[in-house]
Amino acid sequence: MLIELNNLKKININAFQTDLISWFKKEQRNLPWRKDQDPYKVWVSEVMLQQTRVDTVIPYFNRFIDWFPTIEDLATADEEKVLKAWEGLGYYSRVRNLQSAVKEVKETYGGVVPDSPEEISKLKGVGPYTAGAILSIAYGKPEPAVDGNVMRVLSRILSIWEDIARPSSRKIFEQAVRELISHEDPSAFNQALMELGALVCTPTSPACLLCPVREHCQAFDEGVQSELPVKTKKTKTRQVQLASAILLAGNGKILIHKRPSTGLLANLWEFPNVEIAHPLEGERGHVEQLFNTATELSVTLGKVIGQVEHIFSHLLWNIKVYIGQIDGTFAESDEWKLVSPEEMEQFAFPVPYQKMFLLYQESLLN
């Protein structure tokens, strides 16, 4: 079944481990989550690093640990502040799952992150990779932690031509890691594979001449390192037209709305907006009507101050930005709030609405 694992027989496992780990111990980057092996901090870093670059994560990680130094701190933290800590990092369900899982650890495991694959994998947001990463890095367990780096590196080392975009492929690489991993230092081994992928065995133009395990690499031996890994997939982005407004109350406060707890940008704040199917529906009167219905308010729209474009991984937003005012009194709720410009910074807004607010502030200067 796992035919490619025949290539494992060609590897001198002991020499491979030694070459890889000694390179890592010498060349590894000094990263804030490598200062100790606190399972909580390892956990936070691994969740932040999901589909996110190291350089992006560093300042978020430092601030997050500053705000929530322990499991107890995060478990008892205000959800609004937790979301604020994640603002701009993306994939916001990660932090909702993280806080939920941390509460679970507090209540069920006495505040100690479990060290068994079965228990840790039950935690929300802890999938196969993150489970293996925590178990190996924090607890020294010889568990595979297969991410994109590991699949790329091992596809080259072992000349594996499986499509790494397919979910089923991960199992092949997990089996390979189980065969290759150092039982003396599983933490260094797993981190070394990822570090190698990040620094040397990069997606395009790998630096094979600098590679510490070049002599173990079957793709290099065959001269096909640039053809691996095989990775299909390409989803096209759908375009969405929105109209949104900065709506001012009589006291100068701005109307904001909390997004639903599921789906895109869940639980973050936004300015009132509606999706418009056709450009014609972008006419002021029509949008005004939609706002009146949605907010049950008397809304008067003013001029369009510009447009905001934002590209997500799978869709493209184009927001037509109005300014306007709401007439009469307004009863706030969990969902709808009136906030002063200064209070805005207490609420977590996704990037497209941050762009929109900047556009509004610029318009005030004219």
Next chain:
DNA sequence: TAATCGTGGAT
């Protein structure tokens, strides 16, 4: 399985 879920940097 394929789609969903963000963002900013690299090529």
Next chain:
DNA sequence: TATCCAAGATT
């Protein structure tokens, strides 16, 4: 400018 990508998980 367009595409791809980066230490994935969930549904």
